[in-house]
Amino acid sequence: MSNAPAEDEVSLFEKDMKEFWIQFKMSYGTEQNNQTSALRDLCKETIEALSEKWSKKLKEEDLMIDKIREYNNEILQQNKYIAEKEEQLTEIKGKINQEEEEQKNLNDSIQKLKEELRKKMEIKSSKNKAAKEKVEQVSKIKALFEEHLALEIRRIHDEQLQFIFRHIDHKDPDKPYIFTLSINEQGDYEVTSCTPPLDCIAELQLKLRETNNFSAFVANVRKAFTALSYKQSAGN
Secondary structure (H helix, E strand, O other): OOHHHHHHHHHHHHHHHHHHHHHHHHHHHHOOOOOHHHHHHHHHHHHHHHHHHHHHHHHHHHHHHHHHHHHHHHHHHHHHHHHHHHHHHHHHHHHHHHHHHHHHHHHHHHHHHHHHHHHHHHHHHHHHHHHHHHHHHHHHHHHHHHHHOOEEEEEEHHHEEEEEEOOOOOOOOOOOEEEEEEEOOOOOEEEEEEEOOOOOHHHHHHHHHHHOOHHHHHHHHHHHHHHHHHHHHHHO
């Protein structure tokens, strides 16, 4: 954009010089002797006018160039600023995406834990219900056992039930034959002690777990104690 005005100024300068020489020749041809001094002054004034004119134009051109450079520098600074902000924005978006992914994973983990807890609570509730039913079953037949089998049932520590048989040993009807029963974490019956020991107690316990027939289990334990008593009496 700065070349076109410069070309125009050159054309004007050439035009002014041509006019000057035309005037110079005309003056020189008609009044060579009388106007030498005036011509010299005219030449000096013309040169000074042209110098001042071109000096002003050059200053305007320099000022314009400086403004263009300043404008270009401002554009470069703005582009740099925009690039920095775009980089920061990209970084922020990346962090937001990462946080959203972490939040999703956290929510999934929490949901998974809730589901696992719910299942465990259901299992625990089911086991508690089964254990309660078994305890109720034992309580219901307690009176029947005490009346017909000379059985005493006691609730002892750790929610265990102690079964005490009497009238087994004919020589000593008050002699106690005892086993202790509990319900383990799996909700199954478990014999925790047996006095005197019975070799078949593990087998009877397994059968109880398979059939869930508690009455038959107690009756079979009493039979085993009775058989043991007869065996011990016969040995003596």
